[in-house]
Amino acid sequence: MTKLRFGLGFVAATLVLAAGTRAEECGSGVMLRLSAPETAQGTLLLAEVRSEKPLASITGKWGERGVPFWKEDAMAKAGSGEDVRRALLGVDLEKPAGKYPFTAEMELAGGGRASCTANVAVEEGHFATENLTVKKQFVEPNPEQEARAKAEQQRLREIYDTVTPGRLWDGPFRMPLVGDFKGSNFGKRRVLNGHPGSPHGGTDFPAPTGTPVHAAQRGRVVLAEELFFSGNTVVIDHGLGIYTFYCHFSEIDAKAGDMVDAGTIIGKVGATGRVTGPHLHWALEVEKARVSALDIVKLLGAGPKPVAVGR
Numbered sequence: 413m414t415k416l417r418f419g420l421g422f423v424a425a426t427l428v429l430a431a432g433t434r435a436e437e438c439g440s441g442v443m444l445r446l447s448a449p450e451t452a453q454g455t456l457l458l459a460e461v462r463s464e465k466p467l468a469s470i471t472g473k474w475g476e477r478g479v480p481f482w483k484e485d486a487m488a489k490a491g492s493g494e495d496v497r498r499a500l501l502g503v504d505l506e507k508p509a510g511k512y513p514f515t516a517e518m519e520l521a522g523g524g525r526a527s528c529t530a531n532v533a534v535e536e537g538h539f540a541t542e543n544l545t546v547k548k549q550f551v552e553p554n555p556e557q558e559a560r561a562k563a564e565q566q567r568l569r570e571i572y573d574t575v576t577p578g579r580l581w582d583g584p585f586r587m588p589l590v591g592d593f594k595g596s597n598f599g600k601r602r603v604l605n606g607h608p609g610s611p612h613g614g615t616d617f618p619a620p621t622g623t624p625v626h627a628a629q630r631g632r633v634v635l636a637e638e639l640f641f642s643g644n645t646v647v648i649d650h651g652l653g654i655y656t657f658y659c660h661f662s663e664i665d666a667k668a669g670d671m672v673d674a675g676t677i678i679g680k681v682g683a684t685g686r687v688t689g690p691h692l693h694w695a696l697e698v699e700k701a702r703v704s705a706l707d708i709v710k711l712l713g714a715g716p717k718p719v720a721v722g723r
């Protein structure tokens with residue numbers, strides 16, 4: 413373990429990790445970099461390990477959870493034997509503020525080990541509170557509706573508990589709508605018809621009913637059906653514990669089990685479930701942390717960065 417150093421002045425090999433990063437030496441020619449030295453509730457961090465020599469194995473630990481790394485051969489210097497691995501660290505939108513260790517442990521292919529720990533400061537998200545009026549059944553569901561909603565929440569928890577080994581995505585993550593749609597409301601604490609609700613785990617994009625919704629990246633559709641609160645819903649498993657969730661569709665254009673590509677139309681914007689008007693609710697779950705979906709486009713996207721308003 414080495415002392416933390418803030419990464420001013422090191423030359424980052426990628427744009428994403430160029431600003432605000434910090435680097436740490438893990439020994440044996442291995443460096444760990446994080447996309448930001450500190451962060452806030454509901455965000456994603458990108459961790460990158462660069463080893464001068466090939467690695468036999470790598471494991472990450474973020475708090476109590478294991479973090480899977482993936483290999484980025486295209487980012488290694490060609491012919492150098494360099495080995496580049498990346499991982500996403502999700503900071504749940506209700507994770508208490510504080511300092512949390514992220515530890516990476518590596519075994520080198522030719523023998524030898526390296527390890528390092530970065531202590532990541534997590535700040536309060538400063539989410540606004542808003543009052544909304546929705547249909548009475550969504551705030552005071554009858555026993556049958558309540559049982560249905562509970563069973564659906566349990567199913568979603570089981571989906572998110574499943575970490576598919578290996579990545580299914582291939583390339584940059586993209587926005588789910590084409591055009592000038594702005595997302596907002598992520599993390600907002602909500603008061604529904606006067607009752608405090610759970611925090612808003614997605615980003616809302618108001619858009620006309622019928623607007624096509626595109627898969628953010630390649631993956632397997634693991635749920636495509638109508639749910640009580642979210643209405644017509646699609647969930648895509650991208651592998652390594654990364655899931656995108658899209659809902660309130662007027663129409664679902666995918667079915668469970670389908671493999672979809674980045675950009676595949678999976679449904680149309682609508683106003684089904686608990687809504688105040690037509691919009692896309694887009695959410696991201698990374699190893700069971702509820703984080704802003706826009707962050708994965710910022711960290712693993714290409715081209716123009718997403719616009720968030722009212723965060």
Ligand SMILES: [Zn+2]
Binds near residue numbers: 612693694
């Ligand atoms: Zn929403």
